[in-house]
Amino acid sequence: MTIELASAGDTEDPAAAGDRPSALDLLTQQVRDLVDAVVLTGVPQDELVEITAELAALTDRLRALRRTSRHPLAFDPEGVPRHAGNAVTGSANPYALPLVSRVTSDGTIRAELSFRQIHEGPPTSVHGGVSAMVLDQVLGQAVAVAGGAGMTGTLTLRYVRRVPYGEPLVATAEYLRTEGRKSWAEGRIALPDGTPLVEATGLFITPRLWTEGTAGSQ
Ligand SMILES: CCCCCCCC/C=C\CCCCCCCC(=O)SCCNC(=O)CCNC(=O)[C@H](O)C(C)(C)COP(=O)(O)OP(=O)(O)OC[C@H]1O[C@@H](n2cnc3c(N)ncnc32)[C@H](O)[C@@H]1OP(=O)(O)O
16 A cells, blocks of 8 residues: 655644655554444454553553644635544544534635444433534634634533434534624534434633633633
């Protein structure tokens, strides 16, 4: 297999890397595949023991050199916050879906997504907390793009229909309004035909600390 990588040093700057994945992106995706495989594996016990030992050795290799700083926060040209370590969108975070959002011409945040079996809560359905995490992110992006970036103050959800995994879905969010440091947004996870599965409204508050000049950590 030949893999064309981004140049060394590009990993912090997706724009500089163009469409080519960095080695860290590829590692992250491989670990996602690993997690999926763990949840679904049926290999015998002795094989599991051997694999666990091999993974422990790989974990030690990764720990040989640790980052001394968190992944930086950047904004893409449309104003969507990008953070490689983010739990929902992070290209360097195996835990992230990852969710890739764009801004439509009317300012809506839109992300096509597909949950996996690892996101299961009730049998055959996505865990409600996982849906909430995605909605927190896209609503937060909607207010960030509108200029009101903040921390979630409240997030209200209505679980309308069960959310399936393994099927294409769409998450969208729209900025509503701002009053002082408070901004509101609404959004939903829906089937591709628009049938809503989970609806959300959220209040995002720009922390006093940020307005006093200290950057947030999100
Ligand atoms: C320099 C620029 C840097 C830019 C950086 C951009 C970052 C990128 C942005 C976006 C990324 C993409 C999207 C991400 C999406 C995910 C986001 C999350 O998951 S956030 C994690 C979960 N949320 C928390 O952990 C919050 C914890 N709470 C706090 O930090 C504070 O309590 C905070 C910021 C919410 C408020 O603290 P205060 O000191 O700034 O503000 P006070 O003066 O207490 O309140 C201001 C007003 O807001 C109300 N308020 C405060 N907390 C509230 C709450 N939880 N619910 C409702 N109202 C609340 C108050 O009653 C007050 O209202 P009245 O002005 O009197 O009308």
